[in-house]
Amino acid sequence: MPGDVVLEVKDLHTYFFNRRGITKAVDGVSFTLREGETLGIVGESGCGKTMTARSLLRIIPRPAARIVSGEVILDGENLVTMSDEEMRQVRGSKIAMIFQDPQTSLNPVFTIGNQVIEALGTHEGGRNRNLFDRAVDALRSVRVAAPERRMHDFPHQMSGGMKQRVLGAIAIGSAPRVIIADEPTTALDATIQLQYLRLLKDIQEETGMAIIFITHDFGIVARMCDSVAVMYAGRVVERGDVRQLFNDPGHPYTQALMASVPQMERTDRLFAIDGQPPALYAIGNQVIEALGTHEGGRNRNLFDRAVDALRSVRVAAPERRMHDFPHQMSGGMKQRVLGAIAIGSAPRVIIADEPTTALDATIQLQYLRLLKDIQEETGMAIIFITHDFGIVARMCDSVAVMYAGRVVERGDVRQLFNDPGHPYTQALMASVPQMERTDRLFAIDGQPPALYALPDGCRFxxxxxxxxxxxxxxxxQPGEAAEGHVAHCWMLHKVWQDAVPVTAEAG
Ligand code: SF4
Structure with a gap:
């Protein structure tokens, strides 16, 4: 049974400000949450539910977005008026979030153990010297088998369900009072999803934490939640006890949402309602908004420019697609829209951060070709951030290899691939069976040093x-491996001839 009130949200408003006006992403949201209670926040994409969650944690994209009014009272303290430093202490330790996608939420170059330890260390301010044991306990609490061993694994060595558990361990590890789970099971298949939801319920029973579930999925709400808030266009349009509200929805929007779910026990996705919410989130609006922000309103005919931008990334029938919402598009098409937003204002440099990770191989190739074509047309420079040496080989002129926060080698891509100078690059290259394949890397023994405890010498x-x-x-020091090809390795220096081998000294 839910207990005392732990969180009270009062008339919260979070707005986005840009030259074209104000977007009221969260527009007067109020609710309360008790110990041990699970509240579901439901609604379509763009209704403001994720922005509500981010506002509670104060992780909104500033300065574009601002909490303009309202209160978020957690255990009697108003989070809205806290300093950034005070908020850092609260975030993670008293209120924590489990994010949607374990692929992007876990850092692929650090072990699971490092990431859980780092999260615990941040929240606990180094109070607990035995963070390794605490991290093992956190993994055990989310039912990770052989947690001591898994501490040394990298994310790519784990299944999707296991990675989601690790995110759970990171969120739950500091025993927060409130957990916000933002579509935590979207990336999981149905059986694993169910296991994970049961696990969260069990942990809730053990710890008494309150949970806010953000979801499109009424099946999850029915299974998991005590109460529910239905959001539409930045506002809570209906809230109440989950059974009562499901049996007798009062708001026409809730009624329409409910009617689009064939059976409450099933987990079908929603969005079968005709028409679109009035929020400013159609594809066209998003491209126009991006262009308008960059161009300072110079160009009055932004609609045409947005259509051109979509056409430039080969979106068919761009005028028509302007009115689509993201959920109506395939993954590849959404990636193109992101490309249009980035490329639309003809920037001089594009940074593409793992832009094709979510795409299957053929669509990935199409998208990479498209970027190359646009580059040839416009002359823009591209920085590709990737784990994938196949992409580097296909797309890049030059390459910089990073390790533990520093560039350890850089040079012309063919020269560097043919004759890598740094032992780390050599090991990376050796772990790629063929350059044309896209296997994940990092099969090298051991782990990179934690970024909070870096050695004075070579980090490798x-x-x-x-x-x-x-x-x-x-x-x-940087040493020249070939012309224009530099590696940070002592082997490339004269001093190496006189250097004492570690084994000689040990012997
Ligand atoms: S500097 Fe020494 S430890 Fe570092 S990569 Fe070169 S040889 Fe290895």
Whole structure:
């Protein structure tokens, strides 16, 4: 049974400000949450539910977005008026969020253990010296088998369900009073989804934490929640006890949503309602908004410019697609729209951060070709951030290899791939069976150092088969492997000839 009130949200308003006006993403949201209670926030994409959650944690995209009024009272304290530093203490330790997508929420270059330890360490301000044990406990609490061993795994070595558990461990590890789970099971298949939901319920029973579920899925709400708030266009249009509201929805929007779910026990997706919400989130609006922000309203005919931008990324019938919502488009098409938003104002440099991870192989290839074509037409420069050496080989002129926060090698892509100078790059290259394949990397023994405990010397030294004393003592100067090809490794310097092998000293 839910207990005392732990969270009270009063008339919360979060607005986005841009040159074209104000977008009221959260427009007067109020609700209360008790200990041990699970509240579902439901509604279509763009209704403001995720922005409500982000406002509670104060992780909205500033300065474009601002909480303009309202209160978020957690255990008697108003989070809206806290300083950033106070909020950092609260975030994660008293109120935490489980994000949608484990693929992007976990950092692929750090072990699971490092990531859980880092999260616990941040929240606990280093109070608890035995963070390793605490991290193992957190993994155990989300039913990760053999947690000591899994601490050393990297995200790509885990299944989707297991990664989602790790995100749960990160959120739950500091025993927060409130967990916000934003579509936490979207990426999981149905059986794993069910397991994960049961697990959250069990942990809730053990700890008494309150949960806010953000979801499109009325099946999840029926299974998991005590109460529900239905959002539409930035507002809560109806809220109440979950059974009561499902049996007798009062608002026409809730009635329409309910009618679009064939059976309450099933987990079919929604969005079968005709027409569109009035929110400013149609594809066209989003492209226009991006163009308008960049162009300072110079160009009065933004609609035509947005259509052109969609056409430039080969969206068929762009005038018609302007009125579509993201959920009406395939993954590949959505990726193109993101491309149109980025490319629409003809920037000089585009940064593409793993832009094709969510796409299947053929669509990925199409999209990469498209970017290359646009680059040839416009002359823009591209920075590709990727794990995938196949993409680098296909797309890039030059490459910079990063390790533990630093570029350890850079140069012309063919030269560097043919003759890598840094042992880390060599190990990476050796772990790619063929350059044309897109297997994930990082099968090298050991782990990168934690970024909060970096050594003075070479950051790769603990994993490097060539390491000598000097490697542990001093960070390597850049050395020239070939013309225009630089690696940070002592082996490329004259000093290497005199360096003492570690084994010689040990012996
Ligand atoms: S500097 Fe030493 S430890 Fe670092 S990569 Fe080069 S040989 Fe290995």
């Amino acid at each position: 030294a603990d994993r490097c088969g060539h390491a000598r004393d000097i490697c542990h003592q001093e960070y390597p």
